[in-house]
Amino acid sequence: MKTVRLSIIGFGAVGQGVARSILSKQEYLHKQGIDLCVVGIADSGGCEVNKQGIDLKNAIARKKQTGTVAADSDGVLDLINGTDHDIVVEATPTSIKDGEPGLGNMLSAFESGKHVVTSNKGPLALRFSELKEAAEDNGVMFRYEATVGGAVPIFNLIHEALAGNTIVGIEGILNGTCNYILTRMAEERMPYELVLKEAQELGIAEADPTYDVEGIDSACKLVIIANSVFGDNATYHDVDVTGITKITPEALELANENNYLIKLICEATEGKLTVAPRLVPKRHPLAVGGTLNVASIQTDLAGRITISGKGAGSIETASSILSDIVFIARNS
Numbered sequence: 001m002k003t004v005r006l007s008i009i010g011f012g013a014v015g016q017g018v019a020r021s022i023l024s025k026q027e028y029l030h031k032q033g034i035d036l037c038v039v040g041i042a043d044s045g046g047c048e049v050n051k052q053g054i055d056l057k058n059a060i061a062r063k064k065q066t067g068t069v070a071a072d073s074d075g076v077l078d079l080i081n082g083t084d085h086d087i088v089v090e091a092t093p094t095s096i097k098d099g100e101p102g103l104g105n106m107l108s109a110f111e112s113g114k115h116v117v118t119s120n121k122g123p124l125a126l127r128f129s130e131l132k133e134a135a136e137d138n139g140v141m142f143r144y145e146a147t148v149g150g151a152v153p154i155f156n157l158i159h160e161a162l163a164g165n166t167i168v169g170i171e172g173i174l175n176g177t178c179n180y181i182l183t184r185m186a187e188e189r190m191p192y193e194l195v196l197k198e199a200q201e202l203g204i205a206e207a208d209p210t211y212d213v214e215g216i217d218s219a220c221k222l223v224i225i226a227n228s229v230f231g232d233n234a235t236y237h238d239v240d241v242t243g244i245t246k247i248t249p250e251a252l253e254l255a256n257e258n259n260y261l262i263k264l265i266c267e268a269t270e271g272k273l274t275v276a277p278r279l280v281p282k283r284h285p286l287a288v289g290g291t292l293n294v295a296s297i298q299t300d301l302a303g304r305i306t307i308s309g310k311g312a313g314s315i316e317t318a319s320s321i322l323s324d325i326v327f328i329a330r331n332s
C-alpha cells in the first residue's frame, strides 16, 4: 500500500467535497493500493495539522458547527512549506484580479517540492505558464482538471485518451449559470433577473455573478484550455468576450420558432479565443440544457469528440480532483 499525504487548502464546498469523497472511496482507493492521508486542512479561520492523519468526519462536522477547522496557530504557508506531505489540493476561492491567495499557495507548494491539484481558475487564467514552469523546475506535477467543466474530464480526455491527435479546435459551453439562465428564459419564458436569482440559489453562480453573465468566467476557462492544449500564453484579457446580458426574451423566442437555441459558446482555435452568444440548432451536440457544460473537440485522427456533464457542484468538482490525486499517486 502506497501512502500519499496531502493537504487541503480551502475548506469550502470544494474542499469539503474532496474530504467527503476520500472518505466514501476508501475501499476503492485501497484496492488501487493507495492510502490517502490528509495531514493538513486550511480555511480562512486557520489550520488543522496532524501528521498521523486528520479525522475527516470530525473536520467536516467541526466546520459545520463552528465555521472553521482552525485548531492550531500555523499559517497556510507554514502548512504548505513546513509539513511533510506529497500533494497540495488548492481549493481556495478564485480571484481573477490577482489570483491570490491561490497563486502564492501553488508557487509555495511547487518550491517546496509538492505536487498541486487545483480547482482554482483565477491563478491559471492569469499566470498559467509561470505555474507550469514552476512545477517543471521543481520536478513535480500540476493537475487542474477541476478548473474547467467541473466533473467533465476535458484535460484527461485531450491529454491522455486523445494522445497523438492534433487538436484543431474546441468549442463548448463552460458556464453553468449562463446555460441555466438561457435555458429557463427560453423554456419557461422567465425574466432574466428571476432566473439569475435561481442560479444563485442553486449555488453555482460566482460570488459576483457579473463574472458569469458578462462571460468572464467562461473566458477564464477558455484561456486555461488554450494554454493547456495549444501551449498558448494567453490571459483572459486576450479573449474576445460578449456576455448574455443583452439577450432578450424576444431573441430567444425568434430563435425557438426557427428551431434554434441561443447559447453562450466558447471557441478556441490556434490563435483565436472567443466567448459569445450563438445560435445553435436544437439537435446539435452543443445544445445541452440547464446547468450542464459541454466541450466539443475537433481532432485530426479521431474527428469530433463531444462530452457533457456537470460543470459545478461540491462532489462533482471533487470527482475531478480525486481523479488528479489518483493520477499522481499512480505516476509518482
Ligand code: HSE
Binding pocket: 150, 174, 175, 176, 177, 178, 204, 205, 206, 212, 217, 311, 312
Ligand atoms: N460559476 C461557475 C458556473 C461555477 O456557473 O459554471 C463553476 O466554475
